[in-house]
Amino acid sequence: MADANEILALGMDAARDGNREEARNLFTLLTRQDPDNIQAWLWLAGVSDDPRQRRAALERALEIDPQNDMALRGLRALNGVQGGDRRSIVEAVKQTTSNLFGRRGRPVRPSRPLSQYEEELTRELESVDSHLYDGEDDEPRGPSPVMWGILGVLVLVLGYFLASQFMGTSSEESADTGGSLTDGLLNGIISTPTLEVPTSEPVPTTEPTMAPTPITVVLLNTENTAKTAEGWEYGVRSPVIAGVRTARFPNTAPQNGAYYVVVVVVRNSTGTDQPIPADFFVLQDDQGRTYNVNVERTQELLNIGGGRGVVSDIDIGDVLYNGGALQSIALIFDIHTDSTNLRLYGGSNRSEGWLIAETVQ
Amino acid sequence: MRNSECEALLKIANRLYQQGDYRRVRTLLEIMSEVYPREVQVWTTLAMVAHNDNEKTEYLARASHLQRQAHA
Structure with a gap:
């Protein structure tokens, strides 16, 4: 039995290296092999450039696990929902994702505990293209992925400089x-x-x-x-x-x-x-x-x-x-x-x- | 005509093969064989990284069968 996690990790590596197309192909493969692979759907959403594809991936993730925080946050961003608690988010999502919650009897696969790569994914989802936002957003928007990269390099260099004091x-x-x-x-x-x-x-x-x-x-x-x-x-x-x-x-x-x-x-x-x-x-x-x-x-x-x-x-x-x-x-x-x-x-x-x-x- | 996604995935498999990462090549192609069972090159490439001769024979037979079908 092929280990899908290996390919998930391969896609994550590609995403980190900035090769979004390769990552998309790998995550898409996983979603086709196992349409209930929520990690693959979430990562696919994270590396999608097309808002429709991103939305579809998040909706599918939410279909698998209606309580999934990342899917909810990603859809909230796509829908331009301002802040709000979980209920308001779900309501907003309900309004824009027809019959999503109308289905019954589907197996729900609980999401894994928050791990490091999920945190990375959260950042990806929270940096959803700013032009998709409508109106005011009461939450500060994070830096773009490019800015994250630049900041990461600066932190790395600064950290090394500090470390070198002890080397x-x-x-x-x-x-x-x-x-x-x-x-x-x-x-x-x-x-x-x-x-x-x-x-x-x-x-x-x-x-x-x-x-x-x-x-x-x-x-x-x-x-x-x-x-x-x-x-x-x-x-x-x-x-x-x-x-x-x-x-x-x-x-x-x-x-x-x-x-x-x-x-x-x-x-x-x-x-x-x-x-x-x-x-x-x-x-x-x-x-x-x-x-x-x-x-x-x-x-x-x-x-x-x-x-x-x-x-x-x-x-x-x-x-x-x-x-x-x-x-x-x-x-x-x-x-x-x-x-x-x-x-x-x-x-x-x-x-x-x-x-x-x-x-x- | 081969699916462009399948084409891109085969390129990834080829790159991993060049890097000597046979295990992940195998994993990737095993999953691809489930999603693209009619792609000849998936099976021939899978044969290159098969665990043993029996597997290799099976994969090549599958590829050969698909090839014959395509030219029938």
Whole structure:
């Protein structure tokens, strides 16, 4: 039995990448395969350029689940309803969607709990073309999708700037190497196999407890194949980045010698909504030492950097929805500075990994 | 004449195939085979990513049958 969620995630990726036509084709396929797939209808509404198609998709979603908030909000926007409570919204929708509520006995599929991508979809629906509004709207209108994109990039850059205050390389160095976290996120794939980080001293902006250490960085390879282990897909698939650099924290020194940041991406295909196990990713060096993720520092980095969506998409403890999109996580490892040939592995799959760094210093 | 949506979806499948993402190619084509059961190329492409020889034979037989029908 084909897993429609995989194709839903594919369509979501396309939508995020701005490829609305491809997303429309995928969501349309899903609605034809299963006309009761409410997620597909909602996403189809979100990527439709034609108001009639958008309306039809929302009406179908509401037909499947008359209480669905997103469908109600989307139709409210299309109908130009001003604010109002649920009853007034439903009444307004009733007036414009003939016989929608006249049908009886149809199975109702409850919507899934609000998830991350549903929030994204909500934003899409709330940004329904402003020219469709009639008269005054008592609710502030959100930025357009393009503005969301621009704002997102600005936040990303700002977040990275803040995060860089705590990292062992300055933003100037990052610009020089062309291998910064932000660059990688913006460019999609890091294509440079090896990079020498300049050895000039970064300018400390906080009270560091560890002297920044110049390192040789080998970015993860760009092999266009994700690895899998225990139902988790992870690693290198566009847009994937696994940038590496040392980090330092205001109040904590590493026990082994250096904190290392490795940004990975992961998708949950385990069949169950769950966070990725904290011990899933490990680094291993030629000295035979294995390093687990330092969860506390990983979470601290996320907070320092500005939260979810800035340094990385999610926190390591966040639930990943089965069949959802790839999500990035910036992981912190506490490693020895004499480590050589540091390799990243996922789960029980130790036959496939990535060379992270040949040397640390 | 092939449906333009089907054409676009086959292009997506082809791209995923080029990327080596065979699992999603299979998933996409399996769903496409339900929606477009008379599209020869859906079945021939599905044969390329079949789990085993039996599946591959079945898909190719289906494609061959459709092809014969089209030229009858």
